[in-house]
Amino acid sequence: LTDVESRVAAACSRVGRARESVRLVAVTKTVSEQVIALLPELGIFDLGESRPQVLSRKAEALKQYPIRWHLIGHLQRNKVETTLPQVALLHSVDSMRLLQEVAKWGRQQANPCSILLQVNASREEQKGGWSYEELTTSLDTIQQIDGVQVQGLMGMAAFSDDPEAARPTFRELRQFRDQIQPRWQRGPFDQLSMGMSGDYEVAIEEGATLIRIGSTLFEGLSEN
């Protein structure tokens, strides 16, 4: 954690950003509740899980801690109701149908659900998310939908051993956010969730506001 923190701070200072402009989300999908329970003591309150059922189980087991849970993996529409009560920010809204279902739930709760729209930034067929074209066309429709607070975008770069390979993907995602922002009438559209263990420093240089880090934090502590 100390190493990650110093790399985050260095990346921020290389591009003249304030450290507070980047939030670390610790991705706990490979570790137990016992390990997770240590994180609040270390000042880590933003935790990410990729599977809805696992998030629900861990959130229930750790409900005495002031944790903000981030769902970063695919959510099926039939799990919206059981999962969202525990989710502070849903990063992975990857289709209009899911968006509609989440918004319906938000209206029922009379409390808009905070979400990010997941973009298939790397244009890989096996990855989920909206294409840039789809999202551009759907933007006006999305802005009419009550029950969600859309805070920005989430994306992933293609897997590579070279962090620099991710840079063009991250830059394109940021430029897309910048292009949407002036058209967006429904509150700030300023969040960019991008960067994982292998590429978070590049992501910060390119404007990430949320970085999702798992393996580099939990090496040696993982259960699988």
Ligand SMILES: *Cc1c(COP(=O)(O)O)cnc(C)c1O
């Ligand atoms: C697992 C996961 C991460 C964390 O990846 P690491 O390489 O372990 O840091 C980030 N984002 C998503 C969507 C993930 O599923």
